[in-house]
Amino acid sequence: MMSRPKLTISTRALVCQDNDLRGEIIVGAGTVLHPQCRVWATGGPIMFGSGNIVEEHVVIINRGPEPLIIGDHNVFEVGSVMEGMKIGNRNTLEVKAHVKTGTWLGDECVIGTVCSTHENEILPDRTVIYGDKNDRRIYSGNKANQMSVHMRHLEYLMQTLPKFNHSRTST
């Protein structure tokens, strides 16, 4: 095993045991890391805000020297890959979505299933990338609704996951 990760986990966060964490990682309150996810702070630290969900097979890598700051209430669905520079709040990386190196995500973006961004770009708020050809549009839906669903989702995970999984604490 590599050098032990340096974890700073909020007491109100839930980080499952069975996953692969490397480097310096700070996990904010209410954030949930499912088993089988991979968070590698090989360069600078990775800092999660509050209320994020990181599902299995997710890869979050920070290779650069700067810290990778992840805002609040983002969802990283199964198999998504985050290599970007910065991510705002309430973004969704759907299943197998890929945010490439050097990219910044604003707020409330949706990177659709199996879609990817380009390298080194800045996505404005409410960008959605979807479909075979990575089409883009700016959507105008109502996120407030989805926020309440997100909060309930977190609540559920906080209750259910510890029944079946061991969790980690700060090192």
Added chain:
Amino acid sequence: MALPLSKIRDLSFKTSIYGIEERIVLDIGSCYLKCGFSGEARPRHFLSMFLSEEALDDYLGLNAISEQHVGHECGESCNLRSNQNCRGINPYEYAELYQLDMMRKNSSGQTEQERLQILEERLADYLNDVYFKYLLTDPKQRKVIICESPLAPIALKESIAKVLFEKLQVPSVSFTPNHLLALLTTGTATGLVIDCGHLETTVLPIYSSRPLMPFIRTTPRAGKFLSTHLKQLLKEKCPISLVDNPTDLRIIPEGMLTSAFLETIKTRLLFASPLIINARDNIGEDEMNNNYRDVSTSTEVNVEVWLHEEQARGKLAIPGWIRERASECLFNGDEDAESLTDVILETVSKVPSDLRRPMISSLLLIGGTAQLPNLQNRLLQEIRRSLQTNKRWKALSGLADAVRFLDDFTPAEASLAAAAAAATSTSAAGLGASSSSPMDVDPETSAPPRTTTRDKDPRKKKKDQPKKVYQSSGKVFMPNCRGWIGGSLVGSLKSSGPELLRENFTGTVPDWSTFTVVSASSGLYSSQSTSSSSTGLHQQQQQPLHSEGTLAASALSISY
């Protein structure tokens, strides 16, 4: 809104519960196929025929079997010749369903046969899809109306009939001329119909619902011509810059300029410029392009592309002047290919002199290329300008004030005045002539963008002056659907062109150009006239028509 209007109509026409009386209306073009049921105001489906070259080979069995075709693994998705799959191989390239020179005899017999085979197989696939995937109706139950272009190759008509009768077993097929059908959607039966499609533009005068076939004229200035011109412009004028290194410019790789790519640019970015620029004689093309560039007010559009060779993202910048001027090629004719304007005026000049005014004041532009935003207004200006300035049309210059499209509005005062003036000279009832609208008095100089674009506004204008001489419904129907809608109208009235019944199908179909005789009511198709080939565009020979003896007029063979 109470009961929808269409419902009331349905009742009044005694449609049965299954609506079997309603016919299938098909408009089969070289690039798009429109299909639907008669009695409906718009086609149900509008299918594009994008098909790869590779897939085309499949029809000949030249191609390798796709990888899925392996033993038991196979069979799930190896419906090799299904259109979907063919399109899937390379969905960006297509071949037109047919070519105009399909029947040209100079090509070797084998290839012609092959071409026919491909045509038939493609048609069989498309039509099978039309019935079982789109219209979802039993082909055996409904009669079929084909909106046909009068100059489409006879082989196409024969193949259509063959597929419909033999593969699908439809009870009857009637070929009905597209131009006339389109004209009926304006509520009139006299006019000059300009069908600006993909392969060619055909202009056909129709008088009292009689297509004046001898006066039909065509020009290749149409959609395909525009695509070729656009391709040239893109290649020469639009380098691609790399996204990562904007100063690094590349020429568009040939492989990128597929039909689908061009179609995308054409249908999403191009429009006809509202400004006419006068070309001096002998002006170089480059100079002209510079002129275009200088006066252009349209924005540049960046299209992101992927450069395969460089493995890099590129940006194709399409300048505004190309967007507005690519369609200029439709208005600049030469000897081989007359411009739209010239072909229209040529037709007008050839019709009997007392029909000229009714014709030029009842223009109707239809066809896929007519969807190009602002094309019709531009054409109107061009026609007026030609009449006023072009020496060739000096004889017609008196008609300049009468030029009018049937689906344009004319201000009431102007039309009243014009109608009064025209009252003595026009022939048919309901027809009149208009003066030019005040907005574009001077077609020489720039007229501002007047009424424009394909997008029809659902807002409808109230009829404030019900006693107007002109009552046009305006752009209520799309130009590319008008022919189909006409077919639907005629079909819902239980009429159509002469019907060819399945029992009597012998493999041949009536041919416009040979004026084959058809007795409509009995459905008997007599193949007396096998004399002339399909090339007879200005065929002199005409034969009498035996339709229940109702027709008194013109049972004489005449010479032209």
Added chain:
Amino acid sequence: MDLPIIHYSKSEYIETDTGNKVSRKSVICGSQNIVLGGKTILQTGSVIRGDLKRTGTGHAVVVSVGRYCFLSQGCVIRPPCKTYKGVFSYYPMKIGDHVIIGEGTIVQAATIGSFVTIGKNCVIGRFAIIKDCCKIEDNTVIPPNTVVPSFSIYKGSPGKLVDELPESIQEIYEARTKDRYAKFIPRAD
């Protein structure tokens, strides 16, 4: 061509009484909530999330997989979730018999019928319903709540009907899954 014989290391796989062969290198969360029908194979790296169970209920089956199924390497079976009447919950998933799920495919469907083949690297969205006798081509995305009717071939993102399966497909898929099971044999050592 015949399917190739797959040899596996005897130490890696656990064979159950009913003939299920489950890799020790697969991740099975909440195994008490998972039912495998028999003669089903779970390959290396596959994940089944039996821990995401419905709120409120006591012991409940979260994921049930039928007979002769083949879950390839790296696929993820994960029950779908939504809020219903204001309550957020995960809901059980049912997979029928003779189902093949390709490598790297992520399934969050509500139901997958019998005689279904899902290709590699597909994503089956939340609460999707795949009926009996279907094929999902490689790299297809079936968006949430989509229904795939019987005898369909879906492809693309979003997955669209591209063709129909032949009427003989049930026999073909049944024979294939059985063949696959028969050819999944321990390495002779």
Added chain:
Amino acid sequence: MLAIDAPPGQGKTHQPFVHYRCLCSSPGSSATASTKSSSSSIHDHEADSTAAGTSSAADMNIDNTAASSSSPAPSSAGALIVRASPTSHESLFSEHHNPRSTEEIFASGNSSDEHGSMSLSRLYFCDSCGEIRCPKCTQDEIVCYYCPNCLFDVPTASVKSEKHKCSRNCFECPICQNTLSVVSDDPDVSLYTPGMTTAAGQYHLSCNMCQWNSNEIGMTFDKPTGLAVQLQKAEDGLPDVKEFGRLKDHLEKYFRVHGLKQGLPSSLLSSIQSGTLQSLRYVSSTNHKAQQSDDIAHYTPAVQVVEDTENLEKLMSITSLDETTSMKQRLLQLQNQTYSTQRLQPQRIHLRIKKSRRCRSCRHILVNPEQKAQATRFKINLVALNQLPNITIAHIQPMIVQTVSTVILRFTNPRQEEAHVSLEAGDGANPNHGVRILSENFTIAPFNEVWEYEVGTLTAPPGQAQEDVYDKTANSTSIMLYITPVAPGEVKIPLFVTFSFKARKLQTETGSPKLPSQLVLSGAAGRDSMPPAPEVEYVDKKVSFWTVIGFGDAVPTLSS
């Protein structure tokens, strides 16, 4: 990104495959010609089946003349009588051609061109004709309609008036064509409890793919059900529908005025081709008033639609391709074919159908699914897979030019009777590779349910079978082939298979004529017309067909 991939270009590698040939696509075949009178095709079938019945398994050269005089009417076609047809078929029939003789089949498909051949899983086997049928030589019929999203059966009566679209709550996203969900602003509200008092317009359609939301176009609903009706109502109230209705009235009047006999307009459409010069001159030289009656009366449109000038201006100032609709999006919006993405409307989901299939030559049903949308069972399913030996390539050596490669083909018998197979390599391939079949005649054991459970023991030691075959297990027999490719490139060979077996003939008490199940084979030889014998009777059946087998690419020489 408009990333257009160039076609793959490089030669693909060819995979091994086994295809079966359907005779309908072979040159000179008449299998699809079923549009003639039905009696002749029935005649064909009759002869086919009797001939197939008489041919004994061992005898390759069937005496078909004898066959034709044997007993008529197998149970499946009991009502039909062999007639001495006056057509040319008669002469053929008295010779040995009409029932497809082995030689005839042999002659029709002896080439390696896989055009018209498919994997077994896509094919059907018509047991009254004794021939393979492909999807192209079957006739589709609609069994039932259903919505592919909600899977509800739609009664045939309402299908057309609902425009073949789902009339429940199923919609397609106008941007990405994904299925839309009905969502509420308030997450605590259940969509499934109607009758609740809810805020006005709190429901809308939303796409979970591209995040499109019907709020964007101002479309909201007060209740979450019956949305389709609301949308269709709006669609039917559009100006084109109104105008269409007006035109229909207008033209109907016109058609009626002109005394249209038998519903066909005299002057309007049937006389189209008489639009001759002669009549024109007549028209021109006489009083126009006289002609007026022949023209359409003055028409007053129901609506007036102006073009939208905004659109051209907008189009002139766009900067990205995404600001206009794609052709795909546009063609799904036939109510206006809009350029503007903001005007795209959600569309109701198109229905799908279940189909039954008939043999084109004998009209027997080959496939008949159960009527319920969700059922996957079939009442009749005569797929070839259950009736013909399934050939798989069990082992293959790489193909090297001028080097002998060994291939093992496995023949699996799906029938419950022992089968005899004889093989013959065709020589019609191009290039003609050297083929040596080690066992040309062999038997395959019948299929037995019990063997299902011992699939694990499928590897009996090879070479130990009693017959001179490579291997025999359960219901399959493997044989060895030596292939010597003569040229590089894909190696494929035509292989002629004759398959004979003793079919069990079940006597049905009722003699129901419509029960061609797998086990009931209609071919019968020398049997009584109606014996109530309860015991199982066996008849000899022999089926011949062509296959094309590909072995992948041959490499020029062995690289050492």
